[in-house]
Amino acid sequence: MxxxxxxxxxxxxxxxxxxxxxxxxxxLVVGSLPGLSATMATALLVPVTFYLSPIAAIATIIxxxxxxxxxxxIPGALLRIPGTPxxxxxxxxxxxxxxxxQPEMALGICVWFSALGGIAGTLSxxxxxxxxxxxxxxxxxxxxxxxAFLGLMCATMVARSSPVKAIASxxxxxxxxxxxxxxxxxxxxxxxxxxxxxxxxxxxxxxxGVFAVSxxxxxxxxxEPPKLPYRRFGSILAGQLALTKKYVAPQVRGxxxxxIIGVLPGAxxxxxxxxxxxxxxxxxxxxxxxxxxxxxxxxEAGASNNASLASGWVPSLLFGIPGDTxxxxxxxxxxxxxxxxxxxLFTERASSMYALYIIFIIANxxxxxxxxxxxxxxxxxxxxxxxxxxxxxxxxCAVGAFATGNNLFAVIxxxxxxxxxxxxxxxxxxxxxxxxxxxxxxxxxxSFVTSLIKSDGSILPFFSRPVAAVLAACTxxxxxxxxxxxxxxxxxxxATAS
Amino acid sequence: xxxSDRVTGLFMVALGGxxxxxxxxxxxxxxxxxxxxxxxxxxxxxxxxxGAMIAFGIGRRYEEEAEADLAKITGRIAAETGESEAPTxxxxxxxxxxxxxLLLFYAGAVDRIGFLPxxxxxxxxASLALGARLRLAIPMAIGAPLFxxxxxxxxxxxxxxxxxxxxxxxGLP
Numbered sequence: 123m124x125x126x127x128x129x130x131x132x133x134x135x136x137x138x139x140x141x142x143x144x145x146x147x148x149x150l151v152v153g154s155l156p157g158l159s160a161t162m163a164t165a166l167l168v169p170v171t172f173y174l175s176p177i178a179a180i181a182t183i184i185x186x187x188x189x190x191x192x193x194x195x196i197p198g199a200l201l202r203i204p205g206t207p208x209x210x211x212x213x214x215x216x217x218x219x220x221x222x223x224q225p226e227m228a229l230g231i232c233v234w235f236s237a238l239g240g241i242a243g244t245l246s247x248x249x250x251x252x253x254x255x256x257x258x259x260x261x262x263x264x265x266x267x268x269x270a271f272l273g274l275m276c277a278t279m280v281a282r283s284s285p286v287k288a289i290a291s292x293x294x295x296x297x298x299x300x301x302x303x304x305x306x307x308x309x310x311x312x313x314x315x316x317x318x319x320x321x322x323x324x325x326x327x328x329x330x331g332v333f334a335v336s337x338x339x340x341x342x343x344x345x346e347p348p349k350l351p352y353r354r355f356g357s358i359l360a361g362q363l364a365l366t367k368k369y370v371a372p373q374v375r376g377x378x379x380x381x382i383i384g385v386l387p388g389a390x391x392x393x394x395x396x397x398x399x400x401x402x403x404x405x406x407x408x409x410x411x412x413x414x415x416x417x418x419x420x421x422e423a424g425a426s427n428n429a430s431l432a433s434g435w436v437p438s439l440l441f442g443i444p445g446d447t448x449x450x451x452x453x454x455x456x457x458x459x460x461x462x463x464x465x466x467l468f469t470e471r472a473s474s475m476y477a478l479y480i481i482f483i484i485a486n487x488x489x490x491x492x493x494x495x496x497x498x499x500x501x502x503x504x505x506x507x508x509x510x511x512x513x514x515x516x517x518x519c520a521v522g523a524f525a526t527g528n529n530l531f532a533v534i535x536x537x538x539x540x541x542x543x544x545x546x547x548x549x550x551x552x553x554x555x556x557x558x559x560x561x562x563x564x565x566x567x568x569s570f571v572t573s574l575i576k577s578d579g580s581i582l583p584f585f586s587r588p589v590a591a592v593l594a595a596c597t598x599x600x601x602x603x604x605x606x607x608x609x610x611x612x613x614x615x616x617a618t619a620s
Numbered sequence: 621x622x623x624s625d626r627v628t629g630l631f632m633v634a635l636g637g638x639x640x641x642x643x644x645x646x647x648x649x650x651x652x653x654x655x656x657x658x659x660x661x662x663x664x665x666x667x668x669x670x671g672a673m674i675a676f677g678i679g680r681r682y683e684e685e686a687e688a689d690l691a692k693i694t695g696r697i698a699a700e701t702g703e704s705e706a707p708t709x710x711x712x713x714x715x716x717x718x719x720x721x722l723l724l725f726y727a728g729a730v731d732r733i734g735f736l737p738x739x740x741x742x743x744x745x746a747s748l749a750l751g752a753r754l755r756l757a758i759p760m761a762i763g764a765p766l767f768x769x770x771x772x773x774x775x776x777x778x779x780x781x782x783x784x785x786x787x788x789x790x791g792l793p
Contacts, residue, residue, distance in 0.1 A: 173776045286678055290632050290670035296663045297639050305656040307649045312642060312660070335723065339716040342749060509752030513743040514764050516719050520726045520742070521768055525778040530727045537723035544716060549628050567659040574654045608678050 277388020295559015335540025390446025632671025
């Protein structure tokens with residue numbers, strides 16, 4: 123009980139509360155602008171978190187990301203342009219409702235079920251994390267190696283792209299993490315004689331480049347989205363309670379799917395929304411109504427993407443394996459603030475963990491009033507021309523990257539990774555997998571090399587410990603998956619032809 | 621910059637091969653079999669294998685499915701707003717390089733001419749490249765650097781170089 127009280131004391135400080143409110147507003151605005159994703163909102167926040175207390179820093183990330191995932195629904199419902207990729211799955215449905223003259227209903231569903239989904243995700247985090255932490259205390263480097271490897275493989279399997287390309291991106295990320303002297307022998311590796319590269323490539327500037335600069339690069343080539351006409355809304359929350367009672371099953375299913383996808387490393391809110399929307403259609407009693415402005419799919423997918431956001435923190439906090447791209451950034455902040463991810467976080471810094479849960483719940487509760495406010499002024503915010511928003515983002519990338527280490531090499535890193543991310547995305551290489559590789563590279567290598575040194579070069583202990591063996595089996599199955607699909611694809615046409 | 625799978629795949633093969641070769645040349649730790657060379661070797665070989673698979677078009681089917689899903693949405697947006705896809709000419713395609721080029725300019729210039737002028741140039745060029753009129757771009761170029769300067773220098777205490785424009789009343793040294 124004392125830890126819970128301590129946690130409340132940590133959260134109820136002025137700086138934390140101000141951080142929650144300001145970052146919520148920031149998240150709502152950035153999320154609602156098409157082309158600016160929730161991950162980008164989080165990446166641009168990192169330099170700011172440097173100068174905050176640990177709890178306030180985490181609070182800004184939690185509240186900004188939760189708000190951005192919801193507010194991406196606003197332009198989706200009103201303009202049929204998803205504000206963040208996480209809203210893309212059900213944009214059509216929400217827009218169809220607007221066209222039927224029910225924009226209040228569509229946006230109400232988005233805000234109400236986003237908040238409920240977020241709270242469900244938080245509950246899963248509270249329930250899942252402690253027992254897993256207990257189990258993880260017995261893990262040695264072998265288990266960590268497989269866990270990290272499995273995390274990387276999961277990320278490649280769920281990417282909406284060719285699995286081979288996803289694995290290639292992931293390996294590029296691992297290669298990036300090889301640069302520098304932070305390796306088992308401390309020899310300069312792939313530094314090409316540059317002193318700037320000795321310290322390695324910092325994940326944060328790389329993430330800012332991949333998620334923010336490449337977004338601006340894309341905006342350079344696409345035309346400006348249409349303006350939103352001003353309209354007066356009726357009551358946003360009217361009828362939501364009735365919908366909550368009517369669609370219990372889709373909602374529960376959406377929450378559960380969201381939680382599971384969030385826990386899987388690398389798969390985040392956008393994946394959760396796609397899966398939940400199609401599941402909702404498959405299990406619905408009236409699938410023919412989907413696409414015509416039917417609330418069911420909207421409820422399920424809207425709940426799902428916000429639920430995944432909270433459960434993405436489970437592997438991140440326990441093992442340092444990011445559950446999605448947002449927590450990939452959050453892990454960097456956790457390390458910076460001395461809250462190194464790991465099972466001991468739950469025993470030694472229990473009050474901080476409780477504080478994190480409380481922040482999640484606060485963020486999801488204030489999402490309702492702030493979200494309604496945002497809906498009402500959305501026409502005003504979306505009127506801002508892109509030519510005024512994007513340049514500021516370029517500037518923030520430069521200043522923010524500089525702020526992370528007070529050196530200009532970080533700015534060059536941002537530029538380089540912006541270009542790399544842009545080219546990769548255009549050619550179908552999922553950048554999220556690369557980011558995961560960059561973030562987890564050091565951990566993968568450390569656990570791999572330490573294990574090999576312990577076993578004196580033998581790979582037997584990687585398979586002989588029980589938990590390690592199970593994890594190894596899962597990983598190898600994931601690794602052989604694309605090969606199996608390819609063989610299957612080759613065999614099947616022949617079978618049908620004969 | 622859309623390249624064929626064959627080109628990107630072969631690039632991966634080359635990159636993986638170089639990484640494996642570079643890794644294998646790293647000095648080992650005396651008295652130990654495992655050193656800093658193992659990890660780049662494994663990753664490099666893996667990358668080369670993946671590159672070869674991409675060049676041969678393995679796994680392409682998945683991508684086509686995802687693309688079809690996405691095209692359903694973007695295609696309809698484009699049809700409804702009456703907009704065409706991105707310009708295809710080489711010259712206009714180069715505009716995508718503006719943001720990274722501006723960042724490199726920032727990195728090179730900020731220590732010499734100071735934060736405010738550099739940032740003003742960055743904002744001005746970026747907003748013009750996005751098609752803004754001068755009526756919008758010039759106020760942006762003046763206002764945005766001042767705003768960022770205030771937030772980072774005053775609130776977050778990040779030292780931003782003052783360069784040619786020492787403005788003590790803005791908190792610049």
